[in-house]
Amino acid sequence: MGTARVVFDRWDGRYAERMRDVRSSAVRDLFAAASRSDIISFAGGMPAVDHVPAKTAAGAAHDAILEQGVTALQYGSSEGRPELRRVIVELMAEIGVRVTLDDIVATAGAQQGLDLLAKVFIDPGDTIITEGPTYVGALQAFSAYQPNVVCIPMDDDGMRVDLLEEELKRLGVRGAKFIYTIPNFQNPGGVTLTAPRRRRLLELARDYDIPVIEDDPYGRLRFEGGHVKPLRALDDDVIYLGTFSKIFAPGLRLGWMTAPKPILTKVLLAKQAADLCGSAFVQVTAERYFLGTRWRRVLQGLTRTYAERRNAMLEALDEHFPAEAHWTRPEGGFFVWVTLPEFLDAKAMLAEAVEQGVTYVPGDSFFPDGRTGRNCMRLAFCYAEPDDIREGVRRLGEVLEDRLELYRAFIVAGALPGRISEGAA
Numbered sequence: 001m002g003t004a005r006v007v008f009d010r011w012d013g014r015y016a017e018r019m020r021d022v023r024s025s026a027v028r029d030l031f032a033a034a035s036r037s038d039i040i041s042f043a044g045g046m047p048a049v050d051h052v053p054a055k056t057a058a059g060a061a062h063d064a065i066l067e068q069g070v071t072a073l074q075y076g077s078s079e080g081r082p083e084l085r086r087v088i089v090e091l092m093a094e095i096g097v098r099v100t101l102d103d104i105v106a107t108a109g110a111q112q113g114l115d116l117l118a119k120v121f122i123d124p125g126d127t128i129i130t131e132g133p134t135y136v137g138a139l140q141a142f143s144a145y146q147p148n149v150v151c152i153p154m155d156d157d158g159m160r161v162d163l164l165e166e167e168l169k170r171l172g173v174r175g176a177k178f179i180y181t182i183p184n185f186q187n188p189g190g191v192t193l194t195a196p197r198r199r200r201l202l203e204l205a206r207d208y209d210i211p212v213i214e215d216d217p218y219g220r221l222r223f224e225g226g227h228v229k230p231l232r233a234l235d236d237d238v239i240y241l242g243t244f245s246k247i248f249a250p251g252l253r254l255g256w257m258t259a260p261k262p263i264l265t266k267v268l269l270a271k272q273a274a275d276l277c278g279s280a281f282v283q284v285t286a287e288r289y290f291l292g293t294r295w296r297r298v299l300q301g302l303t304r305t306y307a308e309r310r311n312a313m314l315e316a317l318d319e320h321f322p323a324e325a326h327w328t329r330p331e332g333g334f335f336v337w338v339t340l341p342e343f344l345d346a347k348a349m350l351a352e353a354v355e356q357g358v359t360y361v362p363g364d365s366f367f368p369d370g371r372t373g374r375n376c377m378r379l380a381f382c383y384a385e386p387d388d389i390r391e392g393v394r395r396l397g398e399v400l401e402d403r404l405e406l407y408r409a410f411i412v413a414g415a416l417p418g419r420i421s422e423g424a425a
């Protein structure tokens with residue numbers, strides 16, 4: 001990565017205060033590098049849309065125009081077409097959640113759901129609770145509303161609910177506006193919140209009277225292990241965000257939210273202000289796709305593909321990464337989270353990695369303070385082919401080995417560096 005280009009902004013000083021802390025998403029910034037053909041990208045969490053049969057998708061879009069053109073090309077209702085919400089009711093039932101049409105609002109991806117919830121809940125200075133690390137897009141959506149973000153660390157079993165409890169004791173009843181969690185194959189951690197911890201999280205949320213937002217884009221992409229019931233299946237008060245991005249295609253920009261009625265009413269008002277209504281054309285296309293039977297086989301194929309890619313990445317990490325590094329072993333989803341020795345700086349290493357033809361997202365992007373997690377990196381295994389994954393991990397292993405050699409040289413010289421940072425190598 002070259003140095004960021006500073007653009008003179010003659011409108012500086014006239015923007016709303018709320019834009020002050022909104023940072024560009026590091027993942028979006030890496031898209032440019034990721035699109036270079038000589039670079040193996042572990043950066044963006046991009047679904048393998050080339051595995052969605054073009055003919056099936058085209059058929060659904062074709063039917064939407066030819067058979068339902070009058071509604072597909074018209075403004076629709078703000079909550080989304082009832083036919084689409086019926087499809088969503090079925091999808092939710094399959095993962096153990098019982099909802100009705102009235103419990104659902106269709107959104108422009110789960111991302112819009114996050115933005116709308118932030119708009120509805122957060123005043124400047126309010127405390128919200130997230131996992132640490134957490135999804136950059138959520139941090140970006142929340143930060144415009146100027147919250148104080150408290151991050152709860154995770155281990156291999158997901159959010160440390162014992163630490164959540166400590167934090168809640170400190171904050172008190174209603175001391176935070178909400179708890180945001182990605183319980184399945186967390187982005188970026190790759191870990192899954194266990195069933196006992198899910199129950200404990202809900203108990204704590206109830207005791208401290210704090211709403212829970214469950215963001216679940218990856219739940220249906222499980223490679224091994226048993227299905228763990230969503231939080232929403234255990235408690236009707238949970239706000240649940242779902243999406244078609246990973247089970248069909250992100251290009252649709254279509255997702256949904258289920259929430260208790262009063263919250264949904266507020267969200268709907270915020271949504272009307274944002275877009276009046278979602279795209280009826282996209283909604284009819286999704287209905288058509290999911291009313292057919294092919295999507296199940298496509299989803300099975302996608303899951304198999306991601307499992308192969310995960311296996312390739314884990315094997316290559318075992319082979320090429322130094323013993324000092326540790327990483328998670330996701331049972332599904334898109335991401336592996338790597339923790340390097342404290343003194344290594346994944347952000348400072350990125351330029352060298354790109355030079356070697358591989359890219360990833362440095363860990364600090366997933367924390368609101370932009371400092372924590374500097375010795376970590378997120379590796380997305382969803383996009384590259386297995387051979388490229390093995391080669392990319394090998395290249396990255398070499399970059400790491402270079403850094404470690406430098407560190408060892410420091411030790412031999414009797415000078416232990418704090419963090420090997422920008423100035424080094």
Ligand SMILES: Cc1ncc(COP(=O)(O)O)c(C=O)c1O
Nearest residue numbers: 109110111135187215243245255
């Ligand atoms: C945890 C999480 N939430 C939300 C989203 C956004 O999904 P959508 O494409 O539905 O807006 C993503 C996308 O990667 C994600 O990883």
